[in-house]
Amino acid sequence: MAGVSSVPEIRLTLIGKVGAGKSCLGNSLLKKNEFVSRQDSRSVTTESLLGKRRLMLNGIETELKVVDTPGLFSMGKKNSNTVKEIVQCIELLSPGPHAFIFVIKIGRLTHEDQKVLNYFKDTFGDLVDRFGVVVFTGSDLLNGISFKDWIQSTTNKFKSFLNRCKNRYTIINNLDNLERKSRDLDNILNLVQNTIKANHGEFYQNEMFEEAKKLFEVKLKDGRKKLCEEHEKEREEWKREKQELLAHIQKYSGKQHCR
Incomplete structure (x- = not known):
């Protein structure tokens, strides 16, 4: 206070x-x-x-x-x-x-x-x-x-x-x-x-700083969690795009073999 x-x-x-x-x-x-x-x-x-x-x-x-x-x-x-x-x-x-x-x-x-x-x-x-x-x-x-x-x-x-x-x-x-x-x-x-x-x-007063620091640490933790979730989402998106690309390459490669 x-x-x-x-x-x-x-x-x-x-x-x-x-x-x-x-x-x-x-x-x-x-x-x-x-x-x-x-x-x-x-x-x-x-x-x-x-x-x-x-x-x-x-x-x-x-x-x-x-x-x-x-x-x-x-x-x-x-x-x-x-x-x-x-x-x-x-x-x-x-x-x-x-x-x-x-x-x-x-x-x-x-x-x-x-x-x-x-x-x-x-x-x-x-x-x-x-x-x-x-x-x-x-x-x-x-x-x-x-x-x-x-x-x-x-x-x-x-x-x-x-x-x-x-x-x-x-x-x-x-x-x-x-x-x-x-x-x-x-x-x-x-x-x-x-x-x-x-x-x-x-x-x-320093008590105010300690209170602010606790709030900041919570915010930082939430931010890191959100960042991890965003990175996980990006990884999943990258894996999906990679799978689509491989499927496309395989499909194209199959057509080439049929010629």
């Missing part, structure tokens, strides 16, 4: 593919270079790291805690190990994160991007529905296209994911200076506060 936070904290976990700009976004939120970041496809973050700062929200002093997690699909690192790191981040943000921010770079959404989203949708259960916030980085890459039009141009699967997040998404350019980024950062924090409000202050 989820707990209810009584302390003035906002606890966030950053999740995303290698090169999406997670660490840079974390630094923007914290307004300091807490996490190492680089502008390429190599992952710098190898373990979950915690950063924090104090800020005023609605006239109340609040502590913002941000955990940067290892990038998914990084070379030489199994996704299962990355998920273990993300589970550990829940402990870093004890008693649990209020929101998981999925960081996605603007551009052509790849199959890998969709895999990241599917991976967390299947692994963490209601993390997406209740605690998911999407932040797109690289607004300078839109090349004159409006953000709204770019969203409309994405696949139905991706739009479905945004719907599951209750359309809690926004955009930022990590390369802007802090003054120009302030509006984008305010939008992100507003989305997070709305998420906390919608969840009545509840946060994600």
Whole structure:
């Protein structure tokens, strides 16, 4: 069962593919270079790291805690190990994160991007529905296209994911200076506060992950069973076609002998 936070904290976990700009976004939120970041496809973050700062929200002093997690699909690192790191981040943000921010770079959404989203949708259960916030980085890459039009141009699967997040998404350019980024950062924090409000202050806990893992294992078992049934059906179909082909060859061969 989820707990209810009584302390003035906002606890966030950053999740995303290698090169999406997670660490840079974390630094923007914290307004300091807490996490190492680089502008390429190599992952710098190898373990979950915690950063924090104090800020005023609605006239109340609040502590913002941000955990940067290892990038998914990084070379030489199994996704299962990355998920273990993300589970550990829940402990870093004890008693649990209020929101998981999925960081996605603007551009052509790849199959890998969709895999990241599917991976967390299947692994963490209601993390997406209740605690998911999407932040797109690289607004300078839109090349004159409006953000709204770019969203409309994405696949139905991706739009479905945004719907599951209750359309809690926004955009930022990590390369802007802090003054120009302030509006984008305010939008992100507003989305997070709305998420906390919608969840009545509840946060994600390891118990939720264990429950989601059990459901995922059942789904995986059912999927394997279905796959075996489909393979068996394909084998039977192949055997039938082979028998028909042999019968046809024998029939044709018999006609040749009669000539």
